[in-house]
Amino acid sequence: MINRSVLVGRLTKDPELKYTPSGVAVAQFTLAVDRPYTSQSGEREADFIPVVVWRQLAETCANYLRKGRLTGVEGRIQVRSYENNEGKRVYVTEVVADNVRFLESNRQQDQNKQDPFQGEGEPVDIDDRDLPF
Template sequence: MLNRVVLVGRLTRDPELRFTPNGVAVANFTLAVNRPFSNQQGEREADFINVVVWRKPAESVANYLKKGSLAGVDGRVQTRSYENNESKRVFVTEVVAESVQFLEPKGSRDNTGNQGGGFDNDPFGGGPVDISDDDLPF
């Protein structure tokens, strides 16, 4: 069986970090992932996917990502259910992340969420790379 998810999107809110009674870190966040097509009005739509990450990666996510951060998530889809305060069954579908990649340099977005000059310190120049197929090792 195969249950694998790979997503790239932006956080819709700051991650929420909590700890279990045993002291295990868990962080939750929502990732907005653009669909690869436009709707009838020519606008791009997005899916809002709930993500949960555990242990040390959860602490890193809470410390380094914030609303608007671009992140890559590799994990699996999980479904669960619970009974809420009104005794109704609630079903939840979420991605349990095995790894989260930070896809922007720290400080590359300003307070309004717009791209800033975060690539100024890019050691690789930040521009297009001119390389021929003969130079590639594969």
């Protein structure tokens, strides 16, 4: 039997990191994956796929992934169910990821931040009284 899923998409919001009572890290996020076609009105459609990541990978995802970031996920599809507060059975389908790839660097996401080396090589106006020698 084979249960393998490979997805590339963008995060819809920052990952949510939690810990189980025994201290195991678990992160959840949703990946927006474009469909390979457009609707009749010419608009692109997407599927919003819930992803669950465990342990160290969960903490890494929570620390480095952000909303809108292009991400690759590899894992297995899992269907689980639980009974809600109203006593109805609720089914959840999600991807349990065992491999997550950050497909964009932080630099591409943080283009609005000021470059600390901007203007490098230009003359600097320093008063002689400010020099320690």
